[in-house]
Structures are given as structure tokens and as C-alpha cells.
Amino acid sequence: MNTPLSATQGRALYWPIQMRRNVGVRSLFAVVLVFLVAYGLLFPGLFTASGFAKFTQSWFPLALVAMAQAILMLTGGISLAIGATVSLGAVIAATTMAGPLGVAGGCVAVALTGLGIGAATGFIVVRLRLPAIVVTLAGSFIIGGAALLILPRPGGAVPAWLSDLLAGNTPAAFVLLVLIVALWKLYLATPLGLSLYAAGENPVGAYRSGVPVDGARIAAYAISGLLSTGAGLFVAAQTGSGDPVIGAAFTLNSIAAAVLGGIGFLGGQGTMRGALAGSLLLSLMISVMFFLGFTPVAQYVAQGLIIIGAVAIPQFRKVQQ
């Protein structure tokens, strides 16, 4: 039954699959490119080392929360607690790193908090079969409350050298992002990572095929929590201190970025590269509107309209077919 094949045919499988996944996001990449050029014309400093560093730093936390949201949406879930988790991550970073734990201990504390919160949320949603939207809404109050208990008003501190490394005149943010994306590709190449798609799109079929559906979904929540507190750590480094409500805007922006990136609400639809492109597009739009002198209110209105458009266009295409 088993015809021996040369190894080249196997390598000829992984890459074609990856290329196929680009098909759905090509037009998005084109739009992102247009915005990048527009941004470059408005702000020529983008192509200098410090301009590039500043730009990637403003994009970085949004990219992380977009990934955090996209993982959950791929499994058919969603989180309304991402903003609160970012705040908690920032607060923990600002209160631990200047203390006896030091930077390394602070990073571990931030990571464990994220993993723990995510795993607990995932366990409640998946094992108790409760709606993710309700559990994470309630979770956002609990997590946000915890952040306020630890640090009732902005304060704490992140060592200056760490702020300079992450948010100074270095491409550290970009390097970190490349590293995180590489880790994600690695995760997606594991059986558990790959079964995310099956668990999200056809959970019954996946279960019958022997996929640990519950495990894959809980792992997704844990990774999502880790990315969210990681974004919080970065935000704390950017501001040099901790602010217990700094993450609030990230919840909706993470959903917006994922939706712009073509992640569907039904599970199993979309790709991480799409979500990342979506977060870049959103980040660019915010910057471009800022440079064009939009008032903040007008920015929100425009952002909302663009997101509705992003969801509507594929729908219209489907109807036309």
C-alpha cells in the first residue's frame, strides 16, 4: 500500500501548502503596500533607522493582540478580555521588574500570568461549554479589577535600559516580532497547532478523527493570554511605568485587526499572516489619519466604517458567485 517516494516530494508539500495560504490574502497585502507607500510619502522619516524603529514600536503591541485574537477566532472563540490582560501585563511588569525579581523574574511573572489566565479562561469556555463572549466579558472585569488592585493609579517603573532596548532607537521590536512569527510557524507545524483549524471549523469531524479538540482549544487560549500580557510588558517599557487601564483600546482593535485580516467569526477561516497584515493596516490607517489631521472622533468613525467594509466585501463577493 505504501509506495516509497523520494524525500524531495515531502519538501514539495510543505511549501506549496504555505503558498496556497497566500491566495486569500493577496489583495490585502496589496492594500497594505499602498498604505505603506502613502505613509512613506507623508512621513519620509519611515525609511530612516529611527523612523523604522518608531513605526514598528507603534505597531508591535497591536500585532501581538491581533495574533492573540486571531488564534481564538480560528478555534471558533473570541476574547473581550484582551485589553484587560494587556493592562495586567503592564502592571505586573512595572511592579516586579524594579523589585527583587529583576527583569528576568518580571518577564517570567508576566508570562506565567498570561499563560495562567488564558488556560483558566480556556478551561472554563471549553470544558464547561460556556459561550466565550460572556466568559471573556466577565473575565475582562476580573482581570481589569486585578490590575487596579495591584496598581490603583499609574506608577511603578520599568528599568530605563529595558525601555531603551525595546522602545528606544533600536529595531528590537521588529526582531522580536520576526521571532514570534517564527515560533508561531513552528507551533503550526506541530500536530496540536495544525489541528487548531480542524477544531475550529469542524469540531465533530476533528474529534472523530482523533484530534484532541478540547486540548487544542485550551492551548490556544493559553497562547492568546501569553501574547496579551507580552504586549502589556512592551507597553510598560514604552511608557516607562505601569498604567492599570492602558490596554482598554486593545480589545476592540484586536478584533478589528483580525477581521481586517480576513479571520472569520465561525472558526477555521483565515490565516495568521492575514491577521498580522490586518494589524499593520489598522496601525497605518491610524497613523495616516493622524497625519492628515483627523480629529480623534473622526478617526474612530472612519475606523468603524473601514472595518464594516472589510467584513462586507467578502460577503458581497460570495453572493455574486
Add this chain to the structure above:
Amino acid sequence: MAPILAARGVSKSFFGNPVLRDVSIALQPGRVHALLGENGAGKSTLINLLSGALRPDGGTIEVDGRAVSRMNPAIARQAGIAVVQQELSLTASLSIAENIGLGAYPRRFGLVDYNELAARARAACNLVGLHEPLSTPVGHLSLGRRQMVEIAKALYRRPRVLILDEPTSSLSATETKILTDLLERLRGEGIAILYISHRLNEVMTLCQHVTVLKDGTCTADRSLEGTDAAGLVRLMVGRDPGDLFPRWQPSASPANAISVRSFSAGLMRDVDLDIRRGEVIGIGGLVGQGQEDLLLGLYGAIPARTASATVNGVSGLPGGVPKANALGLAYVPADRKREGLHLIHPIITNMMLPAFARLPALKLRSRRAERETATGLAAQLGIKGDLARPAQALSGGNQQKVALAKWMPHDPLVLLLNDPTRGVDVETKREIYHMLRNFAAAGKAVVLLSSDTPELVHLCDRVAVVREGRIVAMLERGALSEEAIVSAAMGAEQRKVAA
């Protein structure tokens, strides 16, 4: 020779409804075993028991002659049992190879070994004649090709027992040929195969042994040698109707309630149909041949086209549900939980719902009038207890009665019923049958889509049998029999020659 997989005297009930009673089946290596039965005979439940997706209430499942007390899908997979289900288990966004290996990926350093996966998936694909690149997302394939991927997925795991649930229903003739050749070969390699199909000629040519289920009991377990298609059909049907059905009396009038020519909707194509006042007309056939689209198209719930149509004296199709209601059409859906009732709302609200649509926009509801009407309906239907309870507190049978009752105050001229007695207890069935005959006797028309063949035979004036989107037979009262309906539904007439 010992069977690889066997069920011994298994029983299974759902919500107190027995679905399987004392059924035994033994799958021998090197044999293609056919499992036959009408809709709802218990075939799917038996497959689920054999593959560990369900656990029997009584009896045992045996693997290699040893009883397995806590069978589950994981144990079944380890024992080499693979099932090709009717509903596909594939993920559209993953590639063919990733789908085939799902749940059993070869690993290297904890990662999916794409080299090994490519080699093994290619080997499985070659067996079923799938030559698309392995990187093709399954979502880009036609339904027939997806079915072949599903079969390749089962073969990838090198099963000792292969269970196929209607594998050919979405396959082309070429694909079917590939599959039958493949099954011959696998049989030669000593694999035990359980084959479920509604196509009798396939069963006759491919299988050596047959088990027939009827109403959850086993009516035959024997070699196919010396059996013909007509004999198999007889084994699948024929039970004692008892006094379940009211005595049939002709009440049809020559006047048409609905008349359509070249009617197309959904799967249905070019249907000519006259529905007379005062008759119960049955719509029969295997599940999912387009019967539901016929009802929904007439009701205006899905788009429909027609050359000419007359509905209760008005020409043209209603084209929308409010218009259909205004013309005296009422539709009772099959899935009462999702379409027929609002389960968490009170019984009385459910009964009154169609009435709300008739209220002028600014007119207020009269609670008293509603209560009186609902109480009257409940008494008529024998629904006991507080009508303020949510509808989900009622049994399946009583829920169905509420779904029917809500139309009665509107005095519909045509009732379109989608399998009204599915999952309903015998007593309620009897009441519903009497209701329908009385309705017809009052000069109105009943269109009864049913998967229950005896119901069609004993209740209807005529039965239209639907296969692949067309009415393939219109059986008049004199010619009605379960054998006639099942034969027409399966296209057995032409196939007897082939077999």
C-alpha cells in the same frame, strides 16, 4: 473464522424511544457485508455503536472475539476500525494531505513530518484515484472528490475494518467504479468491510452478506447468494399497521387547490403537480432528494420558478411567506426545535405566533382573547397543564401538536407538512393522523412529506415519489404499497435487470 468486529444483542434508546433492539452483526475478514434498512431503521445508530461513538444500553461490542466494555472512538481507531461517515469530517481550509493525516500525523522532533505525510497520503490517494496536488485545500474540491478524500483518510490509517456509510451518494459513475474495484481489492487483502447503500444494484454486485434492519430489529442476516432485489425490498418493509391509521375514505374533489407546471425550486426540477381539495397527497422517497424544497418552494420560503401556477384560485406562486399565509397555505417544518417552535417561550405564545403577523401594526394584543383561543386549541389537542410553561417542557409529540395547532385558528386551505411524525410517540401519531384525515374530509388539502413509508401507504390518497429532484412515480391509491414506494424511491425497477 472469528469476526474482527461484532455486535451481540445490542440495544439503544434515545429519550425512551428504542432505536435498536437486540441486534447482532458480525464482520468477517475478507467479506463485504451490506447493511440495509429504510430511513430511521437504526443503521446510523448501529454504525455509531460499532465505531464507539455511542455506547449500547444493552449487549456487547466485540473486537477479535473479546468484549470491549468501554468502547470509544480512540479504542476503535487502535483496533483498526475506520468509518467513512455520511457527514464529512474534513476541514475546508486544510490541504488534502493535512486532512488525510488529521489526528494521526507522522511526527519528527515533535513536528508534523511532511515528508512522511506526503508519501503516505499520496499512497492512499493513489488507491482512490485522487490525482490533485496534495497541497490543494479541500474547500476547493467538489463534493464527490471530498468523499474520495474521506475514503483516502480512512485508508491512510490501514484499517482492518472499514465501515462506509452511503459512500457513493455523491460520487460520479467513474468514481463509483474506482471505489468498487478498490473494495474488491481490500476484500482480497482480508479487510472486513461494512457497506451501507441505498443503491441495490451496487449491493447485489459488491456484497456477499447482508443484514437488514427494520424498525430497529434485525430481519435478515444471511448470504446474498440467491437473493434478488425484490426480496431485499420485501425484507426492509412490511409491518403490521394495526389500528394506527384511520379508515381511509375518499374525500378528494376534482377541484385543484394548487396546480403547478414546470416548477423548479432548490433541488427540484420541472415538476408538474396538481394538489386536489380534500385529499392527502404524500411526498415520498429517500431522505434529501429535494422533497423539502418542493414544500418550501410552494410556500414561498425559498426562490422558485414555474411556467404556470394556480394557488387557491389565484394565479402565480405566492413568492413569500406572508403572501402564502394570506392565500391559505400553512407550513409545519420537520425540525420543530429549530424552525417550528420557540422552545423557551410559553406554549401560549407559540400557539398565537402566526396570529401576531395578522395584527395591524398599531393594534394591541388582547390577552383574554388569546387565552381563550389557546385554551380551546389545547383542549382540542389534548395538551394538558399550564400554557404559560415554556414549549420545551412538552414531550416531542406534544411539541409537534403545538407546531400544528398554531395554524388552526387561521383555517388554512392547504397544510404543507414536513415529516410531522418523526420522533413522535405512537399515540400522538394516531391523533395527528386523525387530524389530517378530518382536515381533508373538510375539503382542504394536505401535502404530507414523510420518511415513514407505512404512513404514506395508509393515510394518503396519492403518493408522489421523488428521486434526484424529480417526481419519478405518482402512485394512486389502488397501486399504493410499501414495496411500490421503496422500489420507486430506489429506482429498483430499472436495476432489477442490471442485478
